[in-house]
Amino acid sequence: MATAELRGAHTFNFDPFNAHRDDPHTPLRKARREHPVFFSPALGTWVITRHADVVAALRDPARFSSANAITNVPAAPPPEILEVLAAGIPYEPNSVDLDPPRHTKFRALINQAFTPRRIHAKQPTITALAHAAIEGFAHAGTADLVAEFAYPLPARVIADLLGIPSEDLPAFKRWSDEWLVMIGQIGDLDRQRKAAAAVVEFQHYIAAMIAARRTRPSEGLVSDVVAAVQDMPDPPSDNALVGLLMTVLFAGHETTTSLITNTIKLLLQHPEALAQVRADAELIPAAITETLRFDPPVPNMYRTTTADVRVGGVDLPAGEHLRLSFASANRDAACFADPDRFDLHRADKANHLAFGQGIHACVGAALAQLEARVSVQALLERLPGLRLVEGALIEPVVSATVRGTRRLMLAWDRQ
Numbered sequence: 001m002a003t004a005e006l007r008g009a010h011t012f013n014f015d016p017f018n019a020h021r022d023d024p025h026t027p028l029r030k031a032r033r034e035h036p037v038f039f040s041p042a043l044g045t046w047v048i049t050r051h052a053d054v055v056a057a058l059r060d061p062a063r064f065s066s067a068n069a070i071t072n073v074p075a076a077p078p079p080e081i082l083e084v085l086a087a088g089i090p091y092e093p094n095s096v097d098l099d100p101p102r103h104t105k106f107r108a109l110i111n112q113a114f115t116p117r118r119i120h121a122k123q124p125t126i127t128a129l130a131h132a133a134i135e136g137f138a139h140a141g142t143a144d145l146v147a148e149f150a151y152p153l154p155a156r157v158i159a160d161l162l163g164i165p166s167e168d169l170p171a172f173k174r175w176s177d178e179w180l181v182m183i184g185q186i187g188d189l190d191r192q193r194k195a196a197a198a199v200v201e202f203q204h205y206i207a208a209m210i211a212a213r214r215t216r217p218s219e220g221l222v223s224d225v226v227a228a229v230q231d232m233p234d235p236p237s238d239n240a241l242v243g244l245l246m247t248v249l250f251a252g253h254e255t256t257t258s259l260i261t262n263t264i265k266l267l268l269q270h271p272e273a274l275a276q277v278r279a280d281a282e283l284i285p286a287a288i289t290e291t292l293r294f295d296p297p298v299p300n301m302y303r304t305t306t307a308d309v310r311v312g313g314v315d316l317p318a319g320e321h322l323r324l325s326f327a328s329a330n331r332d333a334a335c336f337a338d339p340d341r342f343d344l345h346r347a348d349k350a351n352h353l354a355f356g357q358g359i360h361a362c363v364g365a366a367l368a369q370l371e372a373r374v375s376v377q378a379l380l381e382r383l384p385g386l387r388l389v390e391g392a393l394i395e396p397v398v399s400a401t402v403r404g405t406r407r408l409m410l411a412w413d414r415q
């Protein structure tokens with residue numbers, strides 16, 4: 001069957017950017033039952049909805065390539081933006097969008113920064129950062145959790161991880177904000193041009209940091225990576241290292257913002273679960289795991305078929321772009337009992353796919369969960385009577401790979 005005909009035969013209406021932005025779960029539930037593998041004209045990709053099929057694709061990188069793993073439909077920025085970016089450092093695939101054997105080399109470089117011992121050692125820093133942030137707004141009695149806490153905290157943690165000196169933190173914050181504007185193609189062309197110029201500055205800053213760490217090693221991932229590549233027989237280029245370090249920032253920032261926000265939001269929306277967590281702080285990790293299952297910050301990643309494959313009963317040719325829906329797999333009744341119920345005590349919650357699986361499984365999973373645990377504990381301890389503001393706008397932010405909440409207005413009892 002010709003590709004167009006095949007797509008036509010398996011079309012299903014799913015548009016998470018518009019019609020199904022607020023509730024992607026209703027169409028996905030129907031799809032799991034009736035069209036477990038379908039083509040979405042709105043997305044321009046195939047969507048894989050069942051847990052078993054998503055796992056099979058994640059576990060088979062030879063036939064499901066990670067090229068374009070983070071893009072919905074590969075689309076270059078407009079020429080005006082490309083012109084600005086030409087003054088920067090050309091992008092080279094570096095980890096999440098590479099297949100073995102090249103992926104293996106980059107993965108080894110970052111793995112060393114995320115060992116359990118190193119992550120555990122970050123706990124005092126993260127705790128201090130969380131409490132300092134809360135100190136800044138606790139007196140107000142009300143705040144937007146995203147702007148005041150959940151957005152800045154992970155950026156500070158990553159800056160610490162990379163070894164960014166404290167005097168450069170304001171610039172670092174601006175660069176990471178502008179990067180999201182550019183990637184999200186937010187605002188008019190002038191706005192995006194300004195954002196692209198900031199990204200170029202950021203690239204040169206990272207490149208200069210790589211060069212400096214070569215002669216003056218110090219603490220942090222940049223220094224570790226520079227030291228590790230010196231011993232490699234065929235080391236990656238500096239341009240690829242800039243891309244790798246920016247990937248770490250991108251992969252670990254908004255995703256963690258979303259995990260912190262979603263956990264607080266779901267607890268406040270489920271008073272029974274909140275009461276259980278308040279009574280026993282040991283349940284906070286269970287609340288975080290159940291949030292990852294119920295409302296994953298990265299609801300999907302993408303793969304491209306490299307050969308003819310059969311998925312969920314559909315024969316797909318080589319070269320098709322697939323969206324692996326973790327959000328759908330995490331609600332698959334074949335894997336989770338009563339999947340639409342938020343339940344801290346469910347035995348099956350750890351089978352979620354929020355961090356992927358296989359060779360690309362999230363390298364920052366332990367760090368993200370540590371940040372979320374410390375944050376939830378500090379927020380519940382320091383903000384008594386924490387509650388959602390009546391009629392709080394809970395507007396989803398949806399990008400090609402991240403789903404979160406734009407604002408989360410909270411109130412608490414001032415002391």
Ligand code: HEM
Pocket residue numbers: 066069095096097107110158247248249251252253255256259296297298301302353354355356357359360361362363364365367368
């Ligand atoms: C709740 C927070 C997070 C979520 C939900 C998340 C989710 C994911 C997922 C689903 C993947 C797999 C991608 C694929 O299979 O194509 C991934 C990979 C990755 N994540 Fe995370 N992530 C989070 C936090 C972090 C943090 C804090 C960092 C680092 C500071 C990080 C760094 C990475 C990197 C570098 C990769 C690529 C690994 C590779 O390709 O081998 N992530 N993440």
